[in-house]
Amino acid sequence: MQSCEILIVGGGPAGSSAAWRLARAGRDVLVLDREAFPRLKICAGWITPEVVRDLEIDIARYPHRFLTFQRLHFHFRGLGLRVPCVQHSIRRCEFDAWLLERSGARVVRHNVRHVVREGDGYVVDDAFRCRYLIGAGGTSCPVYRNLFREVNPRVRELQTVTFEHELPYEWRDPNCHLWFFEGGLPGYAWYVPKAQGWLNVGVGGMATRLKTQGEDIKVHWARFAARLERHLAPGADYEPAGYSYYLRGPLQVVQLDGAFLAGDAAGLATRDLCEGIGPAVRSGLRAADAILEGRPYRLEDVTGASLGGGLVSRLLDWAFTRGAGAPAGVMRPISR
Numbered sequence: 001m002q003s004c005e006i007l008i009v010g011g012g013p014a015g016s017s018a019a020w021r022l023a024r025a026g027r028d029v030l031v032l033d034r035e036a037f038p039r040l041k042i043c044a045g046w047i048t049p050e051v052v053r054d055l056e057i058d059i060a061r062y063p064h065r066f067l068t069f070q071r072l073h074f075h076f077r078g079l080g081l082r083v084p085c086v087q088h089s090i091r092r093c094e095f096d097a098w099l100l101e102r103s104g105a106r107v108v109r110h111n112v113r114h115v116v117r118e119g120d121g122y123v124v125d126d127a128f129r130c131r132y133l134i135g136a137g138g139t140s141c142p143v144y145r146n147l148f149r150e151v152n153p154r155v156r157e158l159q160t161v162t163f164e165h166e167l168p169y170e171w172r173d174p175n176c177h178l179w180f181f182e183g184g185l186p187g188y189a190w191y192v193p194k195a196q197g198w199l200n201v202g203v204g205g206m207a208t209r210l211k212t213q214g215e216d217i218k219v220h221w222a223r224f225a226a227r228l229e230r231h232l233a234p235g236a237d238y239e240p241a242g243y244s245y246y247l248r249g250p251l252q253v254v255q256l257d258g259a260f261l262a263g264d265a266a267g268l269a270t271r272d273l274c275e276g277i278g279p280a281v282r283s284g285l286r287a288a289d290a291i292l293e294g295r296p297y298r299l300e301d302v303t304g305a306s307l308g309g310g311l312v313s314r315l316l317d318w319a320f321t322r323g324a325g326a327p328a329g330v331m332r333p334i335s336r
Contacts, residue, residue, distance in 0.1 A: 004030040007130035014263025015136035017284030019105035034111035038097035064094035065195035075179040115146040141265035155249040163221040164202020165240040248304040255297040260287040272316040273306035
């Protein structure tokens, strides 16, 4: 059985951010992920300036595709709105692999299934033992499933479902476009150019409301693909795929003694643009700080808004999450 002080399940932005902070402090860190990096990751792939700052990324030295938008182009029932909001697009296959390598942590490919508390630590699959455990394995994180699900049930009204594709395409329009509530979609469609001839396009919506309306996200994708063919991306050949995750809700427990949840495992995506990378990074760093400094793990400063919480942000929050309850206040640790 392999032993380490801190075991992180999941090598995405939440896990690699925690690993980077911990390894830089000289702690014994091991990251487990079921896939080898670089790996395909379905995601629109934009990051905020806060992510760049939190991770101390020197954009000039970042070795992969990186494109900056000075504003987002919102579309609503034929009306256009340019929202000043600096965002950056990246390719997740490149970004995630780079972050994980930069962390300096040991990485083992392993598909985690079982997690149990044993003594003052944790045992994973009878193969790994640790004192501290960070669950950063996304929506289906086994740490959440084994340790947190009973005390932290998810709110189904906050579940989103997406259908999208990232492809090589010589785009002509360099702007990021978002279409809200087109054709009754309880969400939005996006067009996100990437540097050096790549493009991500997709649709996402609130899963429960789609089901209530008797609709399938794939139908909305087909409509959007037809729009792209007529306008922004003629001739593109798509092979879309889907995934699901949760917006930030009234989840109160993100720490159980030495076990922590971060990123999508905790359900932290923003409630206005459904963006998950920023909250994943910040929560991963906060989990690392809690271990390093021996303090409670709190996420009050992990914002639930991508657009700063202004009028547009609040309106989108209401439109997406009405009936699902307010976002969490203090997420508290629990000792057993």
